[in-house]
Amino acid sequence: MKLKPESSAKISEIFFSFQGEGLFAGKPQVFVRFSGCNLSCSYCDTYHKSGKDMTPRAALLEILGLIRNHFKSNNKIFKPSVAFTGGEPLLRADFLSAVLPELKKAGVKVYLETNGILFKEYARVSGYVDVVAMDIKLMPDCKNSSLALHRQFLKACRKKAFVKIVLTDKTARAEFVKALSLIAGISKKVSLVLQPATGQNGRLGIKPARLYEFTRLAREKLNNVYVLPQMHKIWNIR
Numbered sequence: 718m719k720l721k722p723e724s725s726a727k728i729s730e731i732f733f734s735f736q737g738e739g740l741f742a743g744k745p746q747v748f749v750r751f752s753g754c755n756l757s758c759s760y761c762d763t764y765h766k767s768g769k770d771m772t773p774r775a776a777l778l779e780i781l782g783l784i785r786n787h788f789k790s791n792n793k794i795f796k797p798s799v800a801f802t803g804g805e806p807l808l809r810a811d812f813l814s815a816v817l818p819e820l821k822k823a824g825v826k827v828y829l830e831t832n833g834i835l836f837k838e839y840a841r842v843s844g845y846v847d848v849v850a851m852d853i854k855l856m857p858d859c860k861n862s863s864l865a866l867h868r869q870f871l872k873a874c875r876k877k878a879f880v881k882i883v884l885t886d887k888t889a890r891a892e893f894v895k896a897l898s899l900i901a902g903i904s905k906k907v908s909l910v911l912q913p914a915t916g917q918n919g920r921l922g923i924k925p926a927r928l929y930e931f932t933r934l935a936r937e938k939l940n941n942v943y944v945l946p947q948m949h950k951i952w953n954i955r
């Protein structure tokens with residue numbers, strides 16, 4: 718494994734758990750959580766300043782060690798899957814460009830969780846990504862978000878992506894409708910997961926009547942709409 722140390726990234730944690738969000742909720746995965754983000758969301762539950770600089774080689778050794786511990790049975794490795802999450806993983810495209818090809822060589826499925834803005838960076842690694850869990854971030858909940866950039870991003874990853882939109886009691890209906898039009902304009906078949914903001918005790922951050930209304934609006938425009946809270950907060954795991 719020859720990897721350049723200069724493409725290091727600040728990593729908050731690497732750990733094994735179960736996917737808690739979106740269409741793959743419940744899937745066993747190794748998680749690589751990056752520190753730092755290009756957006757600022759009112760409901761963000763990630764502490765962006767923690768973490769340590771890791772070289773691609775050090776991260777790979779840790780990832781592959783967790784895969785051996787959790788996906789090995791009878792001397793065979795069964796369907797290993799690694800989720801890159803954040804923060805925003807695509808801020809560290811150099812690091813991903815070094816790590817992802819090595820994971821693909823090892824037969825690992827790569828799952829990218831992204832805020833769906835950095836489409837040029839995505840283009841650098843898209844060939845190594847199996848699934849894109851792409852957020853569409855809405856104003857005013859998320860500062861610096863941009864529907865124009867989300868559109869570019871979704872066009873680039875449409876065949877591998879499902880979209881997630883977090884809903885709170887402050888989510889603006891007009892922004893939500895614009896996001897639905899954006900997705901439908903690319904394809905009505907793109908799956909959309911509506912994710913009520915979820916507190917640690919599993920309490921939802923949106924009233925049921927609003928959630929029903931947003932779901933109805935989404936189903937008018939798109940073929941595949943799901944509603945799922947953050948399951949890991951209900952299970953009380955990482």
Ligand code: SF4
Nearest residue numbers: 754756758761804832
């Ligand atoms: S995009 Fe995600 S990680 Fe970044 S601030 Fe928003 S919720 Fe937090």
